[in-house]
Amino acid sequence: MTTTEPRPDPATADLAAARDQHYGPPGTGGPDFQPNVVQRFAPFALAVVTPFALEMIPGDNPGNWKAFIGLAALVVIGLMAWKWTPRGRLTHRQEMRKWRTPDQRMLAALTIFFVLAAPFILASDFSPPMNFPWATWFAVLNLVLIFAMGAAAFNLLVGYTGQISLAHVAFLVLGTIIGAQVGIIFDLTIWVALPTSAAAGALVGVIVGLPALRLRGLYLLLATLGVHFVMLLIYREYLQSRFGFVGISFPKPNIPSALHWIPGVNPDDNGEFIITGQFRWYWVIMPISVGTLLLMSNLVRTREGRAFAAVRERDISASLLGINVARSKLLAFAVSSAVVTMSGALGSYYLGARGEDSFDIQLVLDYAIIIVVGGFSSIQGAVFGSFFFWVLPEWFKWAREELWVVKEIGFLSDYPSEIDLAIKGFLVVLVLVFKPEGLTGVWRSTKSGITKLYRRTARSGS
Amino acid sequence: MGAVFAANYFDLSVNLQLIVGGLALGAIYSVVALGFVLVYKSTDVLNLAHGEFLMLGSYFAVTFLVTESLNFFLGTAIILVIMLFLGLLIHYGIMRGMVGQPFFSIVLATIGIATIIRAMLLIFYGPTERGRLTALPGSGGSWEVSGATIRHVDVIILVIVAVCVGALFAFFKYTRVGLHIRAVADNLEASAAMGIDPDRVYAMTWAAALALAGLGGVLFAHVTAAIDQNLAAIGLRAFPAAVLGGLTSLGGAIIGGLVVGVIEQLAGGHIGTKWREPVAFSVLFIVLLVKPTGLFGRKDLERV
Numbered sequence: 205m206t207t208t209e210p211r212p213d214p215a216t217a218d219l220a221a222a223r224d225q226h227y228g229p230p231g232t233g234g235p236d237f238q239p240n241v242v243q244r245f246a247p248f249a250l251a252v253v254t255p256f257a258l259e260m261i262p263g264d265n266p267g268n269w270k271a272f273i274g275l276a277a278l279v280v281i282g283l284m285a286w287k288w289t290p291r292g293r294l295t296h297r298q299e300m301r302k303w304r305t306p307d308q309r310m311l312a313a314l315t316i317f318f319v320l321a322a323p324f325i326l327a328s329d330f331s332p333p334m335n336f337p338w339a340t341w342f343a344v345l346n347l348v349l350i351f352a353m354g355a356a357a358f359n360l361l362v363g364y365t366g367q368i369s370l371a372h373v374a375f376l377v378l379g380t381i382i383g384a385q386v387g388i389i390f391d392l393t394i395w396v397a398l399p400t401s402a403a404a405g406a407l408v409g410v411i412v413g414l415p416a417l418r419l420r421g422l423y424l425l426l427a428t429l430g431v432h433f434v435m436l437l438i439y440r441e442y443l444q445s446r447f448g449f450v451g452i453s454f455p456k457p458n459i460p461s462a463l464h465w466i467p468g469v470n471p472d473d474n475g476e477f478i479i480t481g482q483f484r485w486y487w488v489i490m491p492i493s494v495g496t497l498l499l500m501s502n503l504v505r506t507r508e509g510r511a512f513a514a515v516r517e518r519d520i521s522a523s524l525l526g527i528n529v530a531r532s533k534l535l536a537f538a539v540s541s542a543v544v545t546m547s548g549a550l551g552s553y554y555l556g557a558r559g560e561d562s563f564d565i566q567l568v569l570d571y572a573i574i575i576v577v578g579g580f581s582s583i584q585g586a587v588f589g590s591f592f593f594w595v596l597p598e599w600f601k602w603a604r605e606e607l608w609v610v611k612e613i614g615f616l617s618d619y620p621s622e623i624d625l626a627i628k629g630f631l632v633v634l635v636l637v638f639k640p641e642g643l644t645g646v647w648r649s650t651k652s653g654i655t656k657l658y659r660r661t662a663r664s665g666s
Numbered sequence: 667m668g669a670v671f672a673a674n675y676f677d678l679s680v681n682l683q684l685i686v687g688g689l690a691l692g693a694i695y696s697v698v699a700l701g702f703v704l705v706y707k708s709t710d711v712l713n714l715a716h717g718e719f720l721m722l723g724s725y726f727a728v729t730f731l732v733t734e735s736l737n738f739f740l741g742t743a744i745i746l747v748i749m750l751f752l753g754l755l756i757h758y759g760i761m762r763g764m765v766g767q768p769f770f771s772i773v774l775a776t777i778g779i780a781t782i783i784r785a786m787l788l789i790f791y792g793p794t795e796r797g798r799l800t801a802l803p804g805s806g807g808s809w810e811v812s813g814a815t816i817r818h819v820d821v822i823i824l825v826i827v828a829v830c831v832g833a834l835f836a837f838f839k840y841t842r843v844g845l846h847i848r849a850v851a852d853n854l855e856a857s858a859a860m861g862i863d864p865d866r867v868y869a870m871t872w873a874a875a876l877a878l879a880g881l882g883g884v885l886f887a888h889v890t891a892a893i894d895q896n897l898a899a900i901g902l903r904a905f906p907a908a909v910l911g912g913l914t915s916l917g918g919a920i921i922g923g924l925v926v927g928v929i930e931q932l933a934g935g936h937i938g939t940k941w942r943e944p945v946a947f948s949v950l951f952i953v954l955l956v957k958p959t960g961l962f963g964r965k966d967l968e969r970v
Contacts, residue, residue, distance in 0.1 A: 637763040
């Protein structure tokens with residue numbers, strides 16, 4: 205925190221040099237720089253507008269110079285976000301902000317840019333070197349967004365609050381059931397089914413969370429495992445009584461009218477906006493997923509979120525601190541289950557068909573793999589983890605088919621999915637043994653390494 | 667384990683048949699739960715891969731007892747030795763590096779091991795399911811006792827399990843290594859101060875637990891309908907057995923296993939096969955709510 209540092213006297217030259225060393229090289233806005241409103245929001249606004257603006261450029265084949273403008277815009281947005289960061293003495297409000305430091309603001313702006321530009325890049329016939337399969341990445345990206353929601357909720361419950369629960373897939377099943385009931389049998393739209401499933405998930409989550417008030421650790425784990433089996437039984441009964449043995453096939457929803465202006469979203473021949481293809485699904489899934497992730501990452505910064513962490517560390521001490529432990533645990537269960545249930549409903553709509561064998565215990569393990577590899581107890585880790593989890597098989601597929609040594613090994617191409625599974629297992633064990641913080645830890649150490657390098661060059665340069 | 671749908675819940679012969687089948691199934695659960703409890707008690711690791719170890723035992727049984735058609739006892743001995751070495755490998759290769767990490771991380775590491783085993787079995791055995799084994803000597807026929815059909819295989823399994831568990835308890839009671847394991851399980855610091863090497867004891871424990879799982883797998887291959895990747899989920903049902911018994915009590919694990927087996931059979935026979943897991947877990951749930959430490963557990967359990 206800059207507030208705790210002794211503030212150098214600007215009148216003294218030596219101290220000014222020291223100050224420059226501390227705040228970075230001259231020209232970064234000065235120690236007490238306060239951006240005005242336009243400067244504060246400009247990089248983010250630009251990051252939002254630029255992808256759409258680029259896509260709306262008319263012309264036959266403007267791909268190359270679109271990419272050029274895009275890269276230039278990236279640099280500009282990054283620099284703006286980096287430079288126009290409040291420095292010096294910060295108010296409490298500023299210190300509590302999510303994107304506070306220059307690097308955080310820059311990364312946030314660039315992430316917004318990439319999230320909005322990704323579908324356009326992937327939808328274009330852009331062919332990278334070595335036949336790397338960008339087209340399949342689109343499906344992967346949508347799955348990543350859906351899984352990231354569920355994994356982040358899992359992390360909220362297990363990593364942040366310390367309530368070890370394996371009833372995760374049970375809530376995906378619940379989401380599927382509610383989605384099918386509301387969306388198919390009651391014949392309402394997905395925009396009713398999703399909130400309904402979230403509400404039902406919260407309710408059932410509180411009920412499932414009740415044993416957490418008495419049980420802890422291992423016992424809770426086994427109790428929630430029981431919930432998994434009970435929910436699977438309900439699912440089978442439901443499936444057979446309502447849909448027979450063929451499984452549920454979900455109808456394709458319409459893209460909401462608020463999104464019709466997006467370039468590339470055009471009405472069909474009969475004037476309808478039915479969601480077909482990955483591009484349209486992306487614009488439905490992405491706002492839901494990003495919104496939920498932001499909600500959860502903000503929740504852990506609030507009073508309730510700190511209570512979660514206190515309960516995780518030691519619930520007896522937490523209750524001595526005046527935290528209502530029962531309330532915290534149940535709230536964590538409710539929020540987590542609501543999000544997981546909603547992601548279950550969304551995922552079922554996205555995948556289109558759900559059958560008897562869609563939910564086995566391996567799915568819980570998949571989520572566990574995601575949060576281990578991504579990094580325990582961090583929302584960011586859930587995103588990293590699910591990205592990694594879905595990109596890894598694609599990458600292996602590519603390596604088996606294209607990479608020059610690997611494609612010669614017949615064993616690898618004979619058992620593709622089994623080897624992927626084995627590698628995932630090895631990965632979990634290796635990560636846990638050698639790098640328990642997961643990809644989040646790698647990311648953090650890389651970032652601090654870059655910061656140190658930057659500081660050092662700045663110092664030697666001045 | 668075919669489900670017998672009974673019109674009369676109090677039909678003695680049907681119930682007798684279900685109970686004997688349940689006891690045999692429960693005996694297998696006991697063996698598996700025993701290994702699970704052993705690892706949990708002495709190394710504080712909750713081993714979620716135990717079902718996969720059981721599955722491994724069953725697949726090895728397919729290899730050694732069917733493909734190689736070895737004598738049952740010779741084949742089982744080979745399987746047990748393999749499992750012993752696998753236990754040592756798991757301890758020295760993985761678990762020793764995980765000491766001091768949070769509880770759930772270690773649980774997840776066992777999940778990773780489970781995934782590896784599944785993948786390996788898929789690679790080497792393929793997804794085709796294998797039928798029930800009949801290598802157990804004298805297991806073909808059945809007796810008629812007052813209208814109930816008592817299959818030989820159930821009784822033989824009960825006898826084998828009783829002998830093995832007896833041998834195991836004797837091992838704990840009368841050998842030096844057994845004493846060390848009990849000492850470490852009871853109080854790690856004190857036993858380390860007395861010159862017992864916990865590392866070696868942990869390795870022994872893993873080896874013993876995996877051998878037990880292997881035995882359970884071999885026996886289960888004789889009662890299951892099909893040997894395939896779903897066996898691991900059946901291994902999961904040994905957890906309620908362990909928890910019911912209280913997780914820290916070896917005797918409790920055996921009784922818990924028998925109880926869960928009988929409950930499952932009765933539920934499967936009288937309500938329907940698909941109710942077996944939910945009923946078993948519901949019973950577990952109720953027991954945990956009433957008595958959170960299980961039937962025979964110690965009270966000072968607080969590991970998270």
